[in-house]
Every structure is written in structure tokens, then in C-alpha cells.
Amino acid sequence: MRETPDPLQQHYRLQAAAVAHSGRPPSPGLLLPALLILGFDGTLREPADVHLKPNVAEVLARYPLRLTRHGSMTLAVGLPPGGALESGIEELCWKLLYEALRLRPSEVFFGLAEDPFPGPALSVWRGGAWTRLERVLERHRVRPEEALLVCAEADEASAAVRAGVPFMAAWDFFGWPDPPRPLAHAHRCDACQRYLTLRCQCLDRGRYVLCEGCEGGG
Ligand SMILES: [Zn+2]
Numbered sequence: 001m002r003e004t005p006d007p008l009q010q011h012y013r014l015q016a017a018a019v020a021h022s023g024r025p026p027s028p029g030l031l032l033p034a035l036l037i038l039g040f041d042g043t044l045r046e047p048a049d050v051h052l053k054p055n056v057a058e059v060l061a062r063y064p065l066r067l068t069r070h071g072s073m074t075l076a077v078g079l080p081p082g083g084a085l086e087s088g089i090e091e092l093c094w095k096l097l098y099e100a101l102r103l104r105p106s107e108v109f110f111g112l113a114e115d116p117f118p119g120p121a122l123s124v125w126r127g128g129a130w131t132r133l134e135r136v137l138e139r140h141r142v143r144p145e146e147a148l149l150v151c152a153e154a155d156e157a158s159a160a161v162r163a164g165v166p167f168m169a170a171w172d173f174f175g176w177p178d179p180p181r182p183l184a185h186a187h188r189c190d191a192c193q194r195y196l197t198l199r200c201q202c203l204d205r206g207r208y209v210l211c212e213g214c215e216g217g218g
């Protein structure tokens with residue numbers, strides 16, 4: 001199946017590449033998402049690791065986030081559904097978030113209290129995370145196309161597509177060298193369109209693939 005590039009996703013990809021590699025904020029006047037949604041595993045940390053991935057704080061500092069008082073862009077972080085099983089994952093999420101924003105906890109909370117804008121500046125949620133995407137959009141009062149999901153997991157990308165939210169891979173957003181491009185590509189189930197992987201490097205990106213559910217169910 002051929003990927004048809006969504007023009008908005010394409011725009012965000014080009015913009016993010018410029019931001020990640022130039023070291024400068026997005027060019028003024030260019031369309032930015034109103035809500036930036038970050039995945040956790042593979043985006044803020046490597047799964048099961050306790051450290052922030054490289055370049056995250058540097059890149060986020062270039063965006064006009066409300067939490068850092070640089071603009072009006074709001075932020076959400078979704079913990080993976082299985083995250084409920086990992087002890088201390090909530091504390092770790094907050095720790096990585098403070099580090100990513102280069103803020104102390106008190107700065108975040110006093111900042112939220114003094115925030116002059118209506119509506120939430122930040123959402124953090126866990127458990128069944130990606131089925132709740134619609135609720136996060138509602139909470140932030142944005143339409144799906146006004147949000148951007150930055151993620152590393154196939155399930156996150158599938159949830160974005162279901163909700164109509166543009167998404168891009170964390171390695172593109174943060175300018176990581178891995179996985180090596182331009183070989184990296186995604187595969188989706190040809191029947192249900194679910195993403196099966198985002199970082200395949202096989203030589204047949206148009207390969208016909210079915211997910212386990214579609215293969216078993218016919
Ligand atoms: Zn399928």
C-alpha cells in the first residue's frame with residue numbers, strides 16, 4: 001500500500017527538521033500546532049530507561065510553549081497503556097517533563113496558577129492512553145488538525161490516524177540520527193490500516209502486510 005503524504009504532516013516534518021537542525025525557533029508566520037502531544041516510550045525516554053532522550057530539552061525550548069511562557073502552544077504527554085504496571089512511572093514522567101521543559105516543579109505549578117490564558121496548558125494522562133486522545137483534544141478545545149502527536153510507537157500513530165490528528169516520528173521532531181534515514185519507513189496492515197511499525201528498514205516499503213487480527217479473522 002502506498003503512503004499518501006498528508007500535506008499538514010508534511011509541513012510539520014519540514015518545519016521540525018528546520019527547527020531541530022538550525023537551532024532556531026520555527027520561522028514566524030508558519031502554521032504551528034495549538035497542542036503538542038508527546039508520547040513517552042521512545043519519545044521522552046527509551047522504553048524501561050529513566051533518562052531523557054537527547055536533544056528533547058533543546059528542541060522544546062525553541063517552540064512557543066505556554067508552560068515556558070514563550071507563546072500559546074499547549075502540551076500533553078500520554079503514558080503508554082502498559083505504563084500502569086511499571087512502578088514509579090508517574091514520578092518518572094514528571095521528572096522527565098521538568099527536565100524536558102528546563103523548569104522546576106514549583107515553576108510549573110506557579111506558572112499554571114498564573115497562566116492568563118483560558119483552558120489547560122498541560123495534560124498528562126495514563127492507562128489506555130491512546131484511546132483517550134479525543135478526550136485530550138476536547139479538554140484543550142482543539143480540533144484534531146490543530147494538534148500534533150510526536151511519537152515512536154506504531155499504536156500511537158494508529159491512534160492519531162483514528163482521531164484525525166497529524167503525527168510525526170520522534171526522531172524527526174528531535175533530529176536524532178536513529179533510525180537512519182531515508183531507509184526508515186512505516187508498515188500498515190493492508191486490511192485495517194493499523195500501523196505495525198514506524199521504523200522498518202527493509203528494502204520493500206510497499207510490501208503487503210496484515211496484522212495478526214486481520215490474518216486470523218480473515
Ligand atoms: Zn489489520
Ligand SMILES: [Zn+2]
Nearest residue numbers: 200201202205
Ligand atoms: Zn519495511
